[in-house]
Amino acid sequence: MPIDFEDAANEIRHIKISGRLDVLGSGEIDAKFAALAATEKRHLVVDLTAVSFLASIGIRSIISNAKAQQQRGGKMVLFVGENLAVAKTLEMTGIDTLVPMFKDISAAEKAVFE
Amino acid sequence: MLDQGVKQIRLFGRLDMKSTLLIDSSFSAALTSGDPRILLDISAVDFMASIGIRLLVIGAKTVAGRGGQLVLFGAQPNVAKTLKMTGIELIIPIFDQAEDAISRLKEI
Secondary structure: OOEEEEEOOOOEEEEEEEEEEOHHHHHHHHHHHHHHHOOOOOEEEEEEEEEEEEOHHHHHHHHHHHHHHHHOOOEEEEEOOOOHHHHHHHHHOOHHHOOOEEOOHHHHHHHOOO | OOHHHOEEEEEEEEEOHHHHHHHHHHHHHHHOOOOOEEEEEEEEEEEEOHHHHHHHHHHHHHHHHOOOEEEEEOOOHHHHHHHHHOOHHHOOOEEOOHHHHHHHHHOO
16 A cells, blocks of 8 residues: 555554655555645654655655645654665755654654654 | 845756755855845756755745745746646745746735
């Protein structure tokens, strides 16, 4: 399943995305990603550890959903774990300065409440 | 500097790794002094790499932190496409014409 989610007891919604976030991949998950991110919950951790490729259009999905959460008074952070390729793409484009990115899940879970 | 205090910056050529590193500190200096309402003319930018996007993202954040706004105008088709595909147009206002970009800045 390219996109899945889990609502934890601590009010964090974890959204996990797998596979390629390219035109095809984004097309498959966009509606569901937007719906999951439009939750009344205000703390989202998006797990990108299983994303094999993050293309421009994937970046757009991330920005769009992060912005929507921000406008709602919520916060979205990214968990990249050891996914160096995705981390690099986010750093190269400066997106990590807009949507905080973490290698460590507990740091991500802490940041989402800040 | 333009009328009404809005600051205009013009970028040229390729916003790739080499060029972006070259202009980074002067761009940054331009964004942290004077009017934080910045009109960025990108009509002469013919290529935008990831690092160019980063320059804009961080620039936008810097001026927003100063109570200002970064707006872009004049993107060439391929640059416009990159900005649209990556969703940068969701966070940095982009206009075809300088006049519309200036109007947006004057709202601040």
